[in-house]
Amino acid sequence: MSLILIIEQILNGLQFGVMLFLMAAGLTLIFGVMGLINLAHGSLYMVGAFAAAAVAGLTGSFLLGLIAALAAAALAGALIEMVVIRRLYRAAHLDQVLATFALILIFSEGTRWVFGSFPLFLDIPAALSGPVTLPGGIEYPLYRLALIGIGLGVGLGLWLLIERTRIGIQIRAGENDREMIAALGVDISRLYTVVFALGAALAGLAGALVGAIQSVQVGMGEPVLILAFVVIVIGGIGSIRGAFIGALLVGLTDTLGGVFLPELFKLFMDGGAAQKSGSALASMGIYLLMGAVLIWRPTGLFGARA
Amino acid sequence: MRMNETWVNALVLLGLVAVPGWALMVDEPFTITLATRAAILALAAVGLNIVLGIGGLVSFGHALFFGLGGYAMGILAFHAQTYSALDLGFIQIEGSTSMPVIWLVAMGVSALVAAVIGILTLRTSGVYFIMITLAFAQMFYYFAISWAQYGGEDGLSIYVRNGFPGLNTLAPIQFFGICFVVLCLVLLLNARVQASPFGLALNAARQSATRVEAVGLDPIKLRLVAFVLSGAITGLAGALFADLNRFVSPSMFSWTLSGELIVLIIIGGVGRLMGPVIGACIFVGLEHFLGGLTDFWHIYLGAILLCIVLFGRGGVIGLLTGKEGAHV
Numbered sequence: 144m145s146l147i148l149i150i151e152q153i154l155n156g157l158q159f160g161v162m163l164f165l166m167a168a169g170l171t172l173i174f175g176v177m178g179l180i181n182l183a184h185g186s187l188y189m190v191g192a193f194a195a196a197a198v199a200g201l202t203g204s205f206l207l208g209l210i211a212a213l214a215a216a217a218l219a220g221a222l223i224e225m226v227v228i229r230r231l232y233r234a235a236h237l238d239q240v241l242a243t244f245a246l247i248l249i250f251s252e253g254t255r256w257v258f259g260s261f262p263l264f265l266d267i268p269a270a271l272s273g274p275v276t277l278p279g280g281i282e283y284p285l286y287r288l289a290l291i292g293i294g295l296g297v298g299l300g301l302w303l304l305i306e307r308t309r310i311g312i313q314i315r316a317g318e319n320d321r322e323m324i325a326a327l328g329v330d331i332s333r334l335y336t337v338v339f340a341l342g343a344a345l346a347g348l349a350g351a352l353v354g355a356i357q358s359v360q361v362g363m364g365e366p367v368l369i370l371a372f373v374v375i376v377i378g379g380i381g382s383i384r385g386a387f388i389g390a391l392l393v394g395l396t397d398t399l400g401g402v403f404l405p406e407l408f409k410l411f412m413d414g415g416a417a418q419k420s421g422s423a424l425a426s427m428g429i430y431l432l433m434g435a436v437l438i439w440r441p442t443g444l445f446g447a448r449a
Numbered sequence: 450m451r452m453n454e455t456w457v458n459a460l461v462l463l464g465l466v467a468v469p470g471w472a473l474m475v476d477e478p479f480t481i482t483l484a485t486r487a488a489i490l491a492l493a494a495v496g497l498n499i500v501l502g503i504g505g506l507v508s509f510g511h512a513l514f515f516g517l518g519g520y521a522m523g524i525l526a527f528h529a530q531t532y533s534a535l536d537l538g539f540i541q542i543e544g545s546t547s548m549p550v551i552w553l554v555a556m557g558v559s560a561l562v563a564a565v566i567g568i569l570t571l572r573t574s575g576v577y578f579i580m581i582t583l584a585f586a587q588m589f590y591y592f593a594i595s596w597a598q599y600g601g602e603d604g605l606s607i608y609v610r611n612g613f614p615g616l617n618t619l620a621p622i623q624f625f626g627i628c629f630v631v632l633c634l635v636l637l638l639n640a641r642v643q644a645s646p647f648g649l650a651l652n653a654a655r656q657s658a659t660r661v662e663a664v665g666l667d668p669i670k671l672r673l674v675a676f677v678l679s680g681a682i683t684g685l686a687g688a689l690f691a692d693l694n695r696f697v698s699p700s701m702f703s704w705t706l707s708g709e710l711i712v713l714i715i716i717g718g719v720g721r722l723m724g725p726v727i728g729a730c731i732f733v734g735l736e737h738f739l740g741g742l743t744d745f746w747h748i749y750l751g752a753i754l755l756c757i758v759l760f761g762r763g764g765v766i767g768l769l770t771g772k773e774g775a776h777v
Contacts, residue, residue: 180576230759236576237507241715242758244708248751256745369587369704372580380576423595430588434569437581441572 147281152402153395158287160394161294165349166371167378167386168301169342175381176317176338177232182243183223184346184371185364186250191216191347192354192363193254196263205268209351216347217340224339229332247365255361262358265351290352297345298387305383314338318381370397373429377436379446388444393429400428454770458723465730466629473622481621482693487733488628489689494713494725495635496682501711502720503648504675505655506571509579510586511710514680516593516702517562518555518687523605523697525551530608548613548627551688559684560677567676571669583704590702604698611692618692628689632726635682640722642678651675683710712754718766727765 170184194215199208223246231239267286275285305311313334316324325331350364357363374393378385405421412420436444465484472480493515500506528535528544535542545551570581594602610618618624642648654661654668661668691697700706709732717728735753739746761768 174576180579227755227759234758236579237501237711237715237719238758240507240509240579240708241711242755244712245751245754245758248747248754252745252747252751256748365704369583373584376577376580376584419595419597423592426591426595427588430584433581433584437569437573442577 147279148402150277150279150281151283152399154283154287154291156395156398157391158290158294158394159398160391161291161298162349162353163367163370163374163394164294164298164387164390165345165352166367167374167390168298168383169345170368170371171375171378171381171383171386172314173339173342174375175383176314177228177335179228179232180236180239180243181228181342182240182368183246183250184342185366185368186247187216187220187343187346187364188350188367189250189254189361189364190219191350192265192359193258193263193350194347195351195354196265196359197258199265200263205266205355208265209348212347212351213344216350217344220343220346221336221340224336228339229335232335251361258361260361262360265354265359267355286355293352297348301345301383310334310337370429373433375443377433377443379443382443382445385443385445392432396428396432397425400425404428454721454766457766457769461723461726461730462633465726469622469625478621481625483733483737485621485625485628485693486690487729488625488632489686489693490710490713490733491726491729492628492632492635492689493683493686494710494717494729495632495639496679496684496686497710498714498720498725499639499642499679499682500672500675501714502724503643503651503655504672506672506676507579507711508582508676508679509704509707509711510566510582510584511679511683512702512704512706513566513582513586513589514559514563514683515687515690515706515710516586516589516697516699517559518684518689519691519697519701520593520599520687521555521558521684522551522611522688522691523607524599525554526607526611527599527605546609546611548611548618548688548692551611551692552685555684555688556681559687560681563677563680564673567673567680571672571676583707586702586707587704590699590704593699593702600698602699604696604700607691607695607697610695624693628693631685631689635685636722636726643722647671647674712750715754715757716765721766724766731765 166184166188169187170181173179173181173184191212195205195208195212198211199205202208227242227246231242234242271286271289273285274282275288277283303311305314313324313329316329317331317334317338321331324334346364349367353367354363370393374389375386376389377392378387378389401422404425405418408417408421408424440446465488469481469484472478472484493511496514497508497511500508524535525545529546530544533544535544545554566582566585570578570585573581593599599605610624612618613627616623616627618627643652650661650666651671654666654671658668661671687701690701713728713732714725715728716731717724717726735750736746739749743749
C-alpha cells in the first residue's frame with residue numbers, strides 16, 4: 144500500500160465522481176425547476192454514448208462524436224419533454240415514475256433494435272491516450288485526467304450559467320414561483336423545454352465521455368441513474384451544490400472502498416475471507432453512506448424541502 | 450359496459466383457475482407454468498399494493514423483498530441439498546426442503562428487513578421515498594452479486610422442487626394449486642385488512658396525514674406496519690417464484706422487477722383488491738404472446754404503459770366498473 148496507489152485511487156474516485164455529477168446535475172435541475180422525477184435520464188446517457196460511438200466510428204473524430212452526443216441527447220430530451228413529460232408536471236409522482244419507466248423501455252428496446260445487442264466501442268482520441276507523469280512521479284492516464292478537468296469545467300460553467308446569466312435567473316425564479324414568472328412574461332413552457340434539454344445534454348456528455356473507457360451498450364444508463372439518485376438524495380434534491388458534493392462523496396467512497404476495505408479486513412482476517420467480506424461491504428458502501436446521511440439529515444446535505 | 454366490482458373479481462379468479470384446468474385436460478403443461486407465474490407475480494403485487502394502493506407510498510424497491518424470499522428458499526434448499534449446516538455464527542441450523550418452513554423463514558426475514566428499511570425511509574416522503582427504496586433494493590442486488598458462497602452473479606440452482614406435505618409439487622398442476630390457494634388466502638387477508646380499523650386509518654393517512662395525526666394516530670407507525678406486512682407478502686411470493694424456476698439469482702433483486710410490480714398494479718387498477726391479479730394475468734399474457742411475435746416486445750409494453758398513464762386512470766378494473774382508481 145503505497146502513497147502512489149492511494150493518490151491514483153483518489154484520482155479514480157474523483158473521475159468517477161465528476162462523471163456522476165454530470166448525470167446528477169441534470170436530474171436535480173429538472174427536479175428543482177419542474178418537480179419531476181425523471182427515470183429516463185439514464186436513457187439519455189445511453190443515447191449520448193451511442194451517438195458518440197456511431198459518429199466517431201463513421202468519421203473517426205472523437206470531437207465530432209462528442210458534439211453528436213450533446214446534440215442527440217439534447218434533441219431526444221427536448222422531444223420527450225414536448226411529447227410526454229410536459230403532461231406530467233402536475234401529475235402525481237407515481238404517474239411520473241411510470242411514464243418515465245415506460246420511456247426507458249421504449250428507449251432501451253429501440254436502441255437494441257437499431258444497433259443490435261452487441262456493445263459498440265468508442266476509442267479514446269489519440270491526443271488524450273497514454274499516461275501522463277504527475278508531480279511526484281505518478282503515472283496516470285491522460286484521458287481520465289481530462290475527464291476530471293472537463294467535469295470540473297462543466298460544473299463551473301453550470302454555476303456561471305445559473306448564477307450569472309439571464310436564463311439562470313429565470314431558472315432560479317422558476318424554482319421558487321412558476322406562476323409569478325409566467326405572469327412576468329417569461330415563456331415558462333419554453334423555459335422548461337430548455338432546462339430539460341440542458342439536463343439531457345449533460346447526461347449525453349457523461350455517456351459519451353464514459354463510453355470511451357467502458358463499452359457502449361443497451362442498459363448502460365440505469366446503473367448510473369441509480370447512483371445519480373443516491374447522489375442527489377445525499378446532496379439534497381434540487382440543489383446543484385449538493386449534487387456536486389454528493390457526487391464526489393459517492394465517487395470517492397465507491398472507489399476507495401473497493402480497494403481499501405479488503406486490505407483493511409486483511410489486518411484481522413485471513414486473505415480469502417477478507418477479500419470476500421471486504422468487497423461485499425464495499426459494494427454496499429455508498430448505500431450505507433446514504434443511510435447514514437438520511438438518519439442525520441432526512442432531506443440531504445443541502446436539501447431545503449422534502 | 451358497467452360491471453359490479455365483486456363480479457369482476459369473481460370472474461378473474463375463475464379465469465385464473467379455468468385456464469390451467471383446461472391446460473391440464475389438453476395436456477399443455479407450459480400453460481400451467483404460465484398461470485403459476487401469473488399467480489406468483491400477482492401475489493408479489495398484492496403485497497406491494499398494500500403500501501402503494503392503500504398507503505399511498507410509492508415503493509420502487511419491492512424487488513428487495515422478492516429477492517430476499519427467493520434467497521431464503523435458495524439458501525435453505527442449498528444447505529439441504531449439500532447436507533451442510535448453515536452457520537449463523539452463534540447457531541448452526543440445518544437446511545430445509547419443506548415449503549412451509551421456507552415460507553416462514555422467507556416472510557420472517559422479509560418482515561425484519563422491511564422493518565429496518567421502513568424505520569429509515571418512512572421519515573422521508575415523496576420523491577425521496579421513491580429513490581431511497583430503489584437504492585436500498587440496489588444495495589441488496591450488488592450484495593447478492595458479490596456473495597460468492599451462494600453463486601454470486603451466476604445464481605444458485607436447486608435441483609429438486611421443495612416439498613409440501615401430502616402433495617407432489619413436481620406436478621405442475623399441484624404446484625399451481627399451492628400458489629393459487631396461497632394467493633386466495635392472502636387476498637382474503639388483504640380484504641380483511643382493508644376493511645379493518647387499521648386499513649381505514651392507513652387509507653386516511655394517504656389522503657391526509659395531518660388529519661390522521663389530529664385524531665391521535667401516528668401515520669408513520671401505520672405506514673411502518675403496512676410496509677412490514679407488505680414486505681412479508683412479497684417475500685413469500687419470492688420464495689414461491691424461486692421454487693417455480695428452481696433457480697435464484699441476483700436478478701430477483703433487480704430494479705426492473707420493482708418497476709414491473711408497479712406496472713402490474715397500474716394495469717389492473719391502483720388500490721383495488723384484484724388489481725394486481727388482473728395486471729399480472731395481462732402482463733404474463735403480453736409477455737408470452739408479444740414475446741413470441743417480436744424480440745422487442747418491451748417497446749409495446751412501454752407504449753401501452755404510456756397510454757394508461759397519460760389517458761386512462763383506474764386501470765382495467767376502472768374501465769370495467771366505471772370507477773377511478775385511488776389517487777396516489
